[in-house]
Amino acid sequence: MEKPYVIGMDMGGTNTVFGVVDARGNVISKSAIKTGSHTDVNLYIQDLYDELIKLIDSAGGDDKFKGIGVGAPNGNYYTGNIEFAPNLPWKGVIPFAKLMSDKFGIPAALTNDANAAAFGEMTYGAAHGMKNFIMITLGTGVGSGIIIDGKVLYGHDGFAGELGHVTAIRNNGRLCGCGKSGCLEAYASATGVARSAREILETSTKESLLRNTPVESITSKDVFDAAMEGDEVAKEIFNYTGKILGECLADFVAFSAPEAIVIFGGLSKAGDLIMNPIRENMEKNLLPLWRGKIKLLFSDLKEADAAVLGASALAWEL
Amino acid sequence: MEKPYVIGMDMGGTNTVFGVVDARGNVISKSAIKTGSHTDVNLYIQDLYDELIKLIDSAGGDDKFKGIGVGAPNGNYYTGNIEFAPNLPWKGVIPFAKLMSDKFGIPAALTNDANAAAFGEMTYGAAHGMKNFIMITLGTGVGSGIIIDGKVLYGHDGFAGELGHVTAIRNNGRLCGCGKSGCLEAYASATGVARSAREILETSTKESLLRNTPVESITSKDVFDAAMEGDEVAKEIFNYTGKILGECLADFVAFSAPEAIVIFGGLSKAGDLIMNPIRENMEKNLLPLWRGKIKLLFSDLKEADAAVLGASALAWEL
Numbered sequence: 001m002e003k004p005y006v007i008g009m010d011m012g013g014t015n016t017v018f019g020v021v022d023a024r025g026n027v028i029s030k031s032a033i034k035t036g037s038h039t040d041v042n043l044y045i046q047d048l049y050d051e052l053i054k055l056i057d058s059a060g061g062d063d064k065f066k067g068i069g070v071g072a073p074n075g076n077y078y079t080g081n082i083e084f085a086p087n088l089p090w091k092g093v094i095p096f097a098k099l100m101s102d103k104f105g106i107p108a109a110l111t112n113d114a115n116a117a118a119f120g121e122m123t124y125g126a127a128h129g130m131k132n133f134i135m136i137t138l139g140t141g142v143g144s145g146i147i148i149d150g151k152v153l154y155g156h157d158g159f160a161g162e163l164g165h166v167t168a169i170r171n172n173g174r175l176c177g178c179g180k181s182g183c184l185e186a187y188a189s190a191t192g193v194a195r196s197a198r199e200i201l202e203t204s205t206k207e208s209l210l211r212n213t214p215v216e217s218i219t220s221k222d223v224f225d226a227a228m229e230g231d232e233v234a235k236e237i238f239n240y241t242g243k244i245l246g247e248c249l250a251d252f253v254a255f256s257a258p259e260a261i262v263i264f265g266g267l268s269k270a271g272d273l274i275m276n277p278i279r280e281n282m283e284k285n286l287l288p289l290w291r292g293k294i295k296l297l298f299s300d301l302k303e304a305d306a307a308v309l310g311a312s313a314l315a316w317e318l
Numbered sequence: 319m320e321k322p323y324v325i326g327m328d329m330g331g332t333n334t335v336f337g338v339v340d341a342r343g344n345v346i347s348k349s350a351i352k353t354g355s356h357t358d359v360n361l362y363i364q365d366l367y368d369e370l371i372k373l374i375d376s377a378g379g380d381d382k383f384k385g386i387g388v389g390a391p392n393g394n395y396y397t398g399n400i401e402f403a404p405n406l407p408w409k410g411v412i413p414f415a416k417l418m419s420d421k422f423g424i425p426a427a428l429t430n431d432a433n434a435a436a437f438g439e440m441t442y443g444a445a446h447g448m449k450n451f452i453m454i455t456l457g458t459g460v461g462s463g464i465i466i467d468g469k470v471l472y473g474h475d476g477f478a479g480e481l482g483h484v485t486a487i488r489n490n491g492r493l494c495g496c497g498k499s500g501c502l503e504a505y506a507s508a509t510g511v512a513r514s515a516r517e518i519l520e521t522s523t524k525e526s527l528l529r530n531t532p533v534e535s536i537t538s539k540d541v542f543d544a545a546m547e548g549d550e551v552a553k554e555i556f557n558y559t560g561k562i563l564g565e566c567l568a569d570f571v572a573f574s575a576p577e578a579i580v581i582f583g584g585l586s587k588a589g590d591l592i593m594n595p596i597r598e599n600m601e602k603n604l605l606p607l608w609r610g611k612i613k614l615l616f617s618d619l620k621e622a623d624a625a626v627l628g629a630s631a632l633a634w635e636l
Contacts, residue, residue: 084607132474146573148466148473155466155575156450157611165605166569170488178605251484255464255573257473287483287496289402293475 003066005059007052007106008312010113011035011072013087013140016048020055021312025124027305029055041090045103052104068100068108069315071116071307078158080110086177087140107318113137113307115152115161117264117299118145120310125301126262133260134252135299136163136245138267141177142185142192148256163252164189168244187244190266193220196237208233220267227273238270242277249278250285253294260295264306268298321384323377325370325424326630328431329353329390331405331458334366338373339630343442345623347373359408363421370422386418386426387632389434389625396476398428404495405458425636431455431625433470433479435582435617436463438628443619444580451578452570453617454481454563456585459495460503460510466574481570482507486562505562508584511538514555526551538585545591556588560595567596568603571612578613582624586616 005028009018012035019030031051038044056062074085080097082088100108111119118135121127127135131150137143142164146153153160164185165178173182174195186192197210197218209226210218210233226234249261261282267274279296286294299306323346327336330353337348349369356362374380392403398415400406418426429437436453439445445453449468455461460482464471471478482503483496491500492513504510515528515536527544528536528551544552567579579600585592597614604612617624 148471149469151467153466153574156577157575159607160573160575162572162575162605166572167565167603170565180603180605247485247488251569252573254480254484255478255570256471257475257478257480259474285485285498287480287498289477290475 003064005064006066006312006315007056007068008116008308008310008315009068009070010116010307010311011070011075011088012113013073017308018048018052018055019308019312020059021309023316025309025312027308029058030308031055036089039089041094041096041099044090045099049103056104062104062106065106067315067318068104068106069116069311069313069318070096070100070108070110071113071311071314072096072110073113075110075112075115076158077109077111077115077152077154080108082110107315109314109318111152111311111314112143112145112161114143115145115154116310116314117143117306118147118262118310119152119313120301120306120308121145121262121264121299122147122150123313124309125306126297126299127260130259132256133258133262134163134249134256135262135264136249138188138190138263138265140190142189146256147258153256163248166248166251168248184244184248188241188248188267190220193223193237193241193267194218196240197223197234200233200237200240204233206233210234224270224273227270235273238273239277241267242274243281245274246278246281246283247285249282249296253282253286253290257290258294260297262297262299264299264301271298321382323383324630324633325374325383325386326434326626326628326633327386327388328434328625328629329388329393329406330431331391335626336366336370336373337626337630338377339627341634343627343630345626347376348626349373354407357407359412359414359417362408363417367421374422380422380424383424385633385636386422386424387434387629387634387636388414388418388426388428389431389629389632390414390428391431393428393430393433394476395427395429395433395470395472398426400428425633427632427636429470429629429632430461430463430479432461433463433472434628434632435461435624436465436580436628437470437631438619438624438626439463439580439582439617440465440468441631442627443624444615444617445578448577450574451576451580452481452567452574453580453582454567456506456508456581456583458508460507464574465576471574481566484566484569486566502562502566506559506566506585508538511541511555511559511585512536514558515541515552518551518555518558522551524551528552542588542591545588553591556591557595559585560592561599563592564596564599564601565603567600567614571600571604571608575608576612578615580615580617582617582619589616 144163176183462481
């Protein structure tokens with residue numbers, strides 16, 4: 001008999017969310033543990049086991065499970081390893097898929113979190129039925145999952161789709177967490193938005209609601225809240241962010257000619273405030289043949305679900 | 319019996335080169351006609367027919383031919399159309415594959431010239447055996463063919479891989495033939511190199527062999543010749559060109575994580591003069607995980623042969 005369930009697991013720097021998913025994409029049960037509190041990966045897996053085994057037992061035991069799919073930062077689909085992830089407590093190369101399958105006795109596959117989200121979006125979300133699209137995840141960092149002919153683009157080494165680290169600003173660009181300068185991530189991530197806020201506030205005397213918060217503790221959420229109240233400086237920050245992002249998206253279109261670009265993650269909550277400048281600047285920088293033709297969409301999956309579902313989709317292919 | 323031959327055809331703005339190719343990639347016979355002198359595509363096809371039928375008859379007649387593969391500017395693999403090619407005399411949408419198969423009674427397929435060259439490079443050239451690489455063609459324009467998992471990347475509409483039109487210079491970039499500003503093509507093409515020469519000569523008083531040529535008639539060939547004689551200004555021009563190209567290549571790596579980037583076309587004759595600054599600036603802009611790992615190669619196919627062979631490879635798939 002076909003095994004009726006898979007496990008989808010989304011590992012973030014802070015939390016790890018996992019769920020039991022059936023063949024129709026229903027999340028039957030769901031739970032979470034903290035990621036960051038475990039400096040030893042084996043202790044992390046033990047904690048995970050203690051929680052996840054409850055869900056597995058409730059669903060009828062491990063015989064009912066076809067596989068475990070994991071979305072993790074710097075996860076390499078080809079090797080099953082997590083490699084040098086700057087936002088995880090474990091350093092170096094972690095053979096995570098193998099550790100999981102050894103612990104659970106269920107086959108496990110792994111990809112990076114943005115690829116898993118793109119897979120989820122294709123299977124259950126805004127990109128349902130699309131064979132060529134790009135997913136951009138705007139969170140603490142900027143990630144991407146690129147779908148070509150219905151498959152995740154992995155490239156030669158498994159690390160394709162690092163679109164947060166194309167150079168958006170060539171001269172005097174901001175230092176990025178990766179060590180390079182001018183990366184898209186240094187502008188379009190939540191931290192990038194907060195940096196833009198500090199820059200604008202410190203180099204102008206414009207009135208702004210944001211001045212009610214100490215400049216070093218302003219977050220992208222503060223910018224969003226201020227923009228929602230009509231604050232001009234906050235809107236300027238979204239315009240600036242959207243301009244840089246839109247310019248980069250036009251280059252991505254020149255690469256893979258996608259049907260759509262799907263924007264996912266916290267910043268997408270800003271709606272038209274961010275989408276309008278993205279669209280305007282993308283269009284301006286597209287070759288004429290693509291103008292007005294590339295769909296720009298917000299993800300319509302709940303953030304956690306997209307990654308869990310995407311990771312679970314990976315498990316069906318095991 | 320398997321048909322033993324295909325026709326490969328490379329259509330450029332000036333010349334159209336075509337040849338009979340066997341299953342091992344030997345070009346059995348070859349000929350050419352002018353492209354530009356025909357303002358009516360039907361007259362062009364008639365001329366082509368008159369020449370090509372001789373090669374076909376010498377090889378035993380059209381029964382021996384499995385197909386015709388065509389590489390053409392703005393050629394769309396999905397539709398078989400040439401669409402709005404700025405460098406060809408025929409405007410609008412030309413159903414070229416259909417016109418060819420109707421005329422010759424042999425199935426025909428079409429792709430763009432850079433894709434055909436990439437296909438040729440994978441089948442017979444420097445990228446032999448590679449499944450993930452990017453071919454950059456530096457000629458009158460800058461083209462690209464992107465190979466993903468052993469297949470040409472076409473994208474949703476057939477036009478993927480327009481890497482000559484990513485924005486290399488964001489502010490005050492040069493006007494490109496496509497109507498945008500700052501495109502890679504406006505810097506790294508042969509015409510781009512000539513423009514760089516004029517800019518440097520007109521904005522400096524440095525001595526240079528290039529000053530022996532009227533500034534408006536300097537070509538990339540003149541820059542190459544001067545650099546070969548050790549001219550410092552000419553070398554500066556190659557450094558500048560290589561820097562811009564290398565910066566863009568790093569972004570391309572972040573997209574598709576290729577095993578190699580293959581440089582093809584006239585400018586590659588400049589050898590280390592162009593390759594060294596390309597490599598240096600690409601490496602500087604790569605994420606650490608890719609540094610020192612991406613092969614940078616010059617094509618080792620003769621220019622015309624790569625495209626003819628690449629187009630012929632397309633015909634075997636018919």
